[in-house]
Amino acid sequence: MRVPGLDSGPRRFVIARALSRSGDTVFPIGLAAAMLQKDFSASDVGVVMGASLAPVVLLMPFGGVILDHFNPKTPMVVADVVRTVLQGVLAALLLAGPPPLWQILVPALASGAAQAFFQPGVSNMLRQLAPDRLRQSNATVRTVESVVSLGAPALAGVVIAVTDAAAVIALDACTFAASAWLLAGIRLGSGPVAAAPKFWGQLREGWHEFTARPWLWSVVSVFSLFGLVVFGPFDVLKAVVLIDRFGASAYAWLISGFSLGAVLGGLLALRASPGRPLRTGLLTLLGFTPLPVVISFDLPAALVAVAMIAGGAANAYWAVMWSTSVQSHAPPHVLSRITAYDMIGSIGLMPVGRALTGAAAGYIGTATVLSMSSVALLVGCMALLLVPAVRTLPAVQLPRGASSPAEPTSNALEARDA
Structure with missing residues (x-):
């Protein structure tokens, strides 16, 4: 291949x-x-x-x-x-x-x-x-994964x-x-000296670098809430609702439609080169917003499929913009730790959201839970777009010593450490 x-x-x-x-x-x-x-x-x-x-x-x-x-x-x-x-x-x-x-x-x-x-x-x-070629590589990975x-x-x-x-x-x-x-079989450059790491000190260093970047921790904080009230409930209810309405076979085809959309979103990210990737990515992610509401309505499978394709494309495009931004702007020596904090924040509340979905749907109704998921996603994306550090984050790292509302300069970080 x-x-x-x-x-x-x-x-x-x-x-x-x-x-x-x-x-x-x-x-x-x-x-x-x-x-x-x-x-x-x-x-x-x-x-x-x-x-x-x-x-x-x-x-x-x-x-x-x-x-x-x-x-x-x-x-x-x-x-x-x-x-x-x-x-x-x-x-x-x-x-x-x-x-x-x-x-x-x-x-x-x-x-x-x-x-x-x-x-x-x-x-x-x-x-x-x-x-x-970070953006192109992330887009290629996302597209190939979606095809699979x-x-x-x-x-x-x-x-x-x-x-x-x-x-x-x-x-x-x-x-x-x-x-x-x-x-x-992949050859990488020589890494750091393989001495025993000082775990707690390095965890603190990674946390400091994570919290020093408002664009980073604000997005992860909002997406942590998304795991609780958007993606957690959606993961559970989409299967329950669509299998009950259309049957398991049709549900499998609808999930394939979401994957097809992810392929299209990855290809779009491969060609696009926005100057403000997080702003563009969040605006694109709004294309996912109608999907929970569409599922809650008694609509034909064809319309649900259209919403699935659009949602998959929006989600994949955002994922590429986010991954590329983290890789481009996070210091290389703490990138894995920042990625770990990012992933923990993103998935930490998702199991809770899944576990509470059944009780919430029984108490206020499935349609209400799904509608609230759409509203929460819309409000969260708009809130992030109001954060200057998120909205103005450039596509490439600024030269050393240049100031930016997106993140502190290295001198500012060093002064804070001192």
Whole structure:
């Protein structure tokens, strides 16, 4: 597979990300189907899926320190190898027969822990591989991942139809193994000296750099609330509402429509070069706003599909603008830690939002919850556009010593440290 416009290292990285994305897409399908085939309850499935997120949130700051302190490639390859073994063990346990629930929970928790030492390094590694083509590289990664998301669920469906659903988890293990092999073959420049990091001091340094940039912490703070009141409820209710209304098959096609939109959004981000990427990205993200409301109405599937495509495109375009801005403006030596704080803020409240969705829908109604999600997204985006540091953040870092409303100069940061 050749990715146009990228050299060997970035190309291997993009393919590795695509393989990991395909595994991430099919794993929940395979796990749920395999556990239900083995007579586990829906509650058991939810417990296992939710359990894997806890170590990610708890350990990601330490993963950020490790990935900043050492060459990020090595911890990422080790994390992929560990997840290869864990997914292989989980697949074997499920193929052998119904295991006790704890034997499923342990690999899920350990896999989440491994992810915490992988994910913060993605931005760092891409920045090293393509420092002069960050926007194009992020857009390429997002587009390729979205293309994979279109076909991976269909492949999982075929595997489940012809064999045991646990075989899908074995395929997921293969994607981690392939990702580890591809990443191991990438050459990076020499990293920092591999001495033992001082975790608490480096965590404080990363937190200082994170909070010193108003554009960064304000966006993450708002998106933390989005996880609680927008994306958490939407993730749950879109499946419940659309499957009930159109059936599981039509729902799968609608999700593919969202992935198709993400492909279009990634391609648009590949061609566009806005001078104020966060402002443009937030204005584009408003295209996601109608989607929860559209789902709440009893509309034909074709109209829902249009909203899905538009929402997927808006979400993907914003994701590229945000990732590129973080990679361009965050200091290289703390990028993994900043990415870790970003991810924790973004996903930290999402499980709470998912857990409370059922009770909220039962109390005020599903349509009201979805409408509130749309309103919250609109209000949050408009609020961020009123923040000068967000609205005026330039597409490229200013020269050293130049002042900007987007972030303090290095002298100001040094004075604050003193």
